[in-house]
Amino acid sequence: MTSFEGAYSYIDSHTAGHPTRVILSGIPDLKGDTVKEKRMDFERRFDHLRTTLLHEPRGHAAMVGLIPVPSKIADFGAIFISSYVYLGMCGHGTIGYAKTLAHTGAICREMGDQFTLETPAGVVTVHLHWRDDGSLENVSLRNVPAFMGVQGLTVDVPGVGEITSDILYSGMWYAMVDARQAGLSLGPDHASKALDIGWRIKTAIAAATKDNPLIAGDPAPSVLFYEEHAHDRARHFLVLAPNKFDRSPCGTGTCARLAQLLIRGQLKPDETYYAENIFGVGFMANLYAKTTQEGRDGYEVVILGSAYITSQGTLFLEKEDPLSRGFLSQ
Secondary structure (H helix, E strand, O other), X not given: XXXXXXXXXXXXXXXXXXXXXXXXXXXXXXXXXXXXXXXXXXXXXXXXXXXXXXXXXXXXXXXXXXXXXXOOOOOEEEEEXXXXXXXXXXXXXXXXXXXXHHHHOOOOHHHOOEEXXXXXXXXXXXXXXXXXXXXXXXXXXXXXXXXXXXXXXXXXXXXOEEEEEEEEEOOOEEEEEEHHHHXXXXXXXXXXXXXXXXXXXXXXXXXXXXXXXXXXXXXXXXXXXXXXXXXXXEXXXXXXXXXXXEOOOOHHHHHHHHHHHHXXXXXXXXXXEEEEOOOOOEEEEEEEEEEEEOOEEXXXXXXXXXXXXXXXXXXXXXXXXXXXXXXXXO
C-alpha cells in the first residue's frame, strides 16, 4: 500500500495561455489578520509547499498557484505563489480563480455579477459576465491603482546596449521596454531570444533600482516587451526569469502599460487598450478612475479576459519521494 505524507486537491485553468493552479485542500491554517500577513506566514513556514506544488515533477517553471484564504474585508481572499517569487497581485490568476469558483459552484449567476477579492496588494473588484445558460463567459477586474515609479530609466545591458524604460507598479513592478529597442520581433519563434535579452535587461534594471525606496523589498521589476500595432494595441511578452515568460499578455502588466500610455499622453482616458500575447489572444483594458496614490497620480484600470478549465485532481506527496521538494530545469 502506498504511503503518502500529503495530498492536495487542485483545479488548473489557463487565462490567455498562462496557468493558474488553485489549491483547494491540504494547506495548513495560516496566521495573520490580513491576506498579506497570511502570505508572509506561508512564506515563513511553508515555502517548501510552494516548490512541491508548482515545480517539476508536479508542475513546471511557468506554473502560478493560488491559495484561497479567508478575508475579513472582502468576499474572498487569495495568496498568489509562483515558481520563483510571491506575487502581490496577479490579473490572469484572479480571472482563473473566478472561473474556478464558477466551475465548483461557489459562485453562480443567481448570486450576482461581482465579488471582491483581498490580495496582498489590496482589494480588487471582480465583475462576472454570465452567458444565458449560466456559464461564465469572461471576467473583468478592477485592479489596485497603477502608478509611475521611475520614468525614463536608462541602463547599459551587456550584449544589448543602452535600454530605456519606464517602471510602473500595478500590484507588481514592471519595466516597459519597446521591443524595437532590443531588436526583437515578438512571436512564438522568437521566445527564446526574447527570454535571453529580457533577462539581461531585468538583471541590469534590478541592479539599478535595488536601492530605490519605492522598489526595495519587492521582487525586481519584470520586463514587459511591447510591440505596437497601433496607438491603442500592442503585443506583449513579459520576461519573469531566465526560463519563464508570461504566456498571457499579463493582466497587471497590461494595467501598468495603460497607465504609462495615459501618463505619456499617448492614449486618451476614454479609449480602450488591446493587449495580445504571442499567440494573438488578448486582454482589453480601460481606465476606471484616476486617483491619488501616496501623493502620486494613480490609475485604477479594468481588464477583461477569459479563463478555461484544463484539469482537476489531487497532487500526492509520497513519503519516499526523493524529489518531494521539486526541481526546476533551466
